[in-house]
Amino acid sequence: MEDKKLLGNDQPEQEAPQTEAERSLALKVQRLFRESWDSKQQLNLPQLWRKFDDYKHNRQNPKQSEDHPGSTTNVIHRVIESQISDLLDKPYGSVAKGTEPGDDMFSEQAQHMVDFVLDKGDFKEKINLSEHDRLELGDTIIKVWTDKKALSGKGLPVYEIVSPANFFSDPKITAAHRLQESEFVIHATPRALSWYRRQWPKLGKYVQRQVQIPYDPNATFTDDGADEVHVETSMKALLLECYLRDEEGEVYCLHVANDILLEDSRKNQGKLQRRNLFPFVQINCYPRRGTSWGMGDVEYLIPTQDLINELDDQIRINARLMGNPQIVVGQGAGKGFDFRKWTSKPALRIPMRDVNAFRVVPGVPISPDVPVRRDKAFQEADIISGVNDVSRGEKPGQVTAAAAIYALQQAGQKGVIHKNEMLKNGWSKVLGLLFDEIMDNWDEEMWIRIDGEKPDFKFVNPADFKSIPILVPNAMHGEVEGEEPIKQLTDESGKVMTREAEYDFQLSLGNGLPYDKAFVFQTLLDMTKVSFPDGPAVTRTELRKFLRDQVGLDLEDQPEGTQPPEQPPMQPGMPPVGLPQGMPGPMPPQAPPPGMGQPPAQQIPPEILAMIGGVPQ
Known part of the structure; x- marks a missing residue:
């Protein structure tokens, strides 16, 4: 009995009560997992x-000998973190666009609900993990x-970020955007034995601790396996969450561990996904030809x-x-001379017969x-990754004008902007x-908090999206006075016909340039x-609103339309109004020295204009 406890089960080992058909399904999932692993x-x-x-993580260029320096100047870390920090510094939100006019009636409510889900799911933290996987692993x-x-x-x-090491898709798929055409998708992750018992009280107790897993996704990275130091901390088993499609194209899910079919969604949950889509999205950094797996910046x-x-x-x-x-020491040093005692130690005394019997090479x-x-x-590292010196906070070379720096930054960050666009897509x-x-x-009415410029609360009812009125063009518009161009479609009894809402969502996540408050403030000053x-x-x-909301200055609100008092026109040679007594007046304008004209206005260099599309018309 003591040996059974070490395996993570207080009950004697026995086979789980499952039919031959259920065991056959479990073995099928194991087979698909091994094929995708291969x-x-x-x-x-x-x-x-x-x-x-x-x-x-700085595990590179190991020492090859005692004298080998093993230098590590980690430029990869700087390149990856600079891109991610630039992305996380931007505001985010969702945009819902209805596929029909009736959907637009509830598009704002759909947008608020999706934003609420993003906020509750710690979007900033998830996007940080997501971008680390995409830029590092591809x-x-x-x-x-x-x-x-x-x-x-x-x-x-x-929503959660799944490590590529724990994700196993159909090898027949040759592009990430074709993931929904897969025959199967598997999410493999180790779970504690206690978790199995809580999740499936009847079958979870039969799951045993797996000491050696032939196909262990957690053995991919160096830092994995820290829980294997003790038996008590390694009470786990690999869970295979396999999504497949039946002959009619309906998506269903099988949960398998230890060759035990723990759950079949077709028996307990009915229809798993209303559009029959796998609940996964794969995003490449750089696509490869012939496979759905991409390449990251680290590989380059x-x-x-x-x-x-x-x-x-x-x-x-x-x-x-x-x-x-x-x-080089000659024979004149004498027999008593010992090379081992000649070190770089200060105040060293070295007996030698002839003090000139050595020579420094x-x-x-x-x-x-x-x-x-x-x-x-x-x-070259910056060129490969698409990160320029301005985005890293370094002084730009040869360009000092604000407009020129802005144009240079936009032209130099085209690679980063492209990555962000694919991320948002x-x-x-x-x-x-x-x-x-x-x-x-989600079928329960509730209050949700709307964050933003003007925080507010909205009362939402998800059931509204299941009965959107169908709108059609009104043939009487223009023929009869007072008729609207669009009307609700009704059946023979006069009841309004409805449909489920459909939206095309977009993620708003900045425009690829740093959302820097100092830069925005300088731009506002220029625009004034x-x-x-x-x-x-x-x-x-x-x-003033920007200084109060973004910078944090304690400024009072002013009534709309209030402008500062106008100053009387200044006469030439007169000191400004309100200048304290004893202060010297302004210096009179001085003419330029003979033979010198007015200094030319600072302009954007022609090579910058060429990068942003040429000379403006």
Whole structure:
């Protein structure tokens, strides 16, 4: 009995009560899992992901000998984190666009509910994990489902980031956007034995601890396996959550562990997804041809990272030779001379018969090409990743005008902007899956908080989306006075016909440029100097509002339309109004020296204009 407890089960080992058909389904899931695992091994993905993770976390260029410097100047970490921090600094939100005119009546409510789900799911934290996977490993996978225990039992659609190491899709799919054409999708994750018992009280007790898993996705990364140090902390088993389609195209889910079919959604839940979509979205960083798995920035940056480390090794080795040079000692030193005692220790006394019996071999200075090539490698890393010097907070070269810096930054960040656009496109599919969960499983009215410029509360009823009035063109519009161009469609009895709402969602996540408050403030100051016939481009009230809301200055609100008191026109040579007594007046304007004209206005360099589309008309 004591041995049974070590296996994580207080009951004697016995087979789970399942039929031959159920066991056959469990073995089918295990077989599909192994086949998908073998396809990833064929591409060498687990080994590559382990290498990418090691490089990102400074496990690179190990010491090859005692004298090897093992230099590590981690440019990969800087490149990855700068892109993610720039993305997380932007405001986010959803946009719901109805597919028919009737959907627009509830589009604002749909948008509020999706934003509420994003906020409750810690969107900033999830997007951080998502981008780390995408930029480092080449892919990010987002899973959507409904947590029925959330919100005090009311239920809430949730989303989580699935590691590519735990995701197994149909190898026949050759592109990430074709994931829904897969025959199966498997999410493999280790779970504690106690979790099995809580989730499936009848069958969970038969799940045993797995000591050695032939196909262990958690063995991909170096830091995995920390729970294996003790038996008590390793009471776990691998759960296979397999999504398949039946002959009619209906999606269903099988949960399998230890060759035990724990749950079949066709028996307990009925229709799993209203559009029969797998609850996963896969987003590539850079697509590969012939497979759905993508490539990340780390894979492209590793050769440059190795070059920088090697050049650093050369510089450090040369510095050691220059500081501790080689010495040639002749026979005149005497028999009592001991080389082992001749060290770099200060105030060292060395007995020697002939003090001139040695000669220092001068070290050869390192080639000037080495540090030059090292600096060039840093620039190449930025070119590969698409991150420029302005976005890293460094001083831009040769350009100082604000407009020119803005144009240079936009032109230099085209690669980063492209990545962000593909990220937003993929997350738009996630928002669609979240709305499906709202339609299927969120059926209770409730108050939700709307954050933003003017926080508010909205009372929402998800059932409204299931009975949207069908609107059709009104043939009487224009023929009869007072008729609207669109009317509600009714049946023979005069009852309004309805349909389920359908929306195309978009994720709003900045425009690819840093949302920097100092830059925005400087732009507002510049725009206050621009005026149009109907008023200034930016009013004083709008500028004060930005200083109060974004900068945090304690400024009082002013009534709308209030403008600062006008100052009387200043006469030439007169001091400004309100100038304290004793202060010197303004300096009179001075003419430029003879032979010198007015300094030219600072303009955007022509090479910048070429990058942003040419000279403005």
